[in-house]
Amino acid sequence: MEIIISNSSGKPIYEQITSQIKNGILTGVLTEGEGLPSMRQLAKDLRISVITTKRAYEDLERDGFITNVPGKGCFVAVKNPEFLREESLRMVEEALQRAVDAAKTGGVALAELQDALALLYEGE
Structure with a gap:
C-alpha cells in the first residue's frame, strides 16, 4: 500500500x-x-x-x-466486526456533516438533501 x-x-x-x-x-x-x-x-x-x-x-x-x-x-490486527462497523459509521457521519454544512451554506432544503442521499445510496 x-x-x-x-x-x-x-x-x-x-x-x-x-x-x-x-x-x-x-x-x-x-x-x-x-x-x-x-x-x-x-x-x-x-x-x-x-x-x-x-x-x-x-x-x-x-x-x-x-x-x-x-x-x-x-x-x-484481527478484525473485530463491531469495531469496524463503528469506525465506518464514524467516517460516514463525518462525510454527512460536511454535506449538511455545504447544504446549509448553499440554501439546500433538508428534503432536497434527503432526496439526493436516497438517490446516491440506491445508485441512481
Whole structure:
C-alpha cells in the first residue's frame, strides 16, 4: 500500500498516515496479519521524522487497527466486526456533516438533501 503525504493538506502528517492505513484496512487492501513497514522504513520512504510515524502507529494500535509485536514489527490486527462497523459509521457521519454544512451554506432544503442521499445510496 502506498501512502501519499500532502504538505498542503490541513491535516498533520501523522493523521494523514493514520487515516490512509485505516482506510486500507477497512477496504480490505490491507488484510489481517499483514505486516506494515517498520517505523524507520516508513519515515525514510516518506522523508519524514520517525517520531511522526511512531505517533501514527501508536494511534493505530490504540484504536485497535494494528498490533505491535516486539522484535517483529507491526501487523494489521484481527478484525473485530463491531469495531469496524463503528469506525465506518464514524467516517460516514463525518462525510454527512460536511454535506449538511455545504447544504446549509448553499440554501439546500433538508428534503432536497434527503432526496439526493436516497438517490446516491440506491445508485441512481
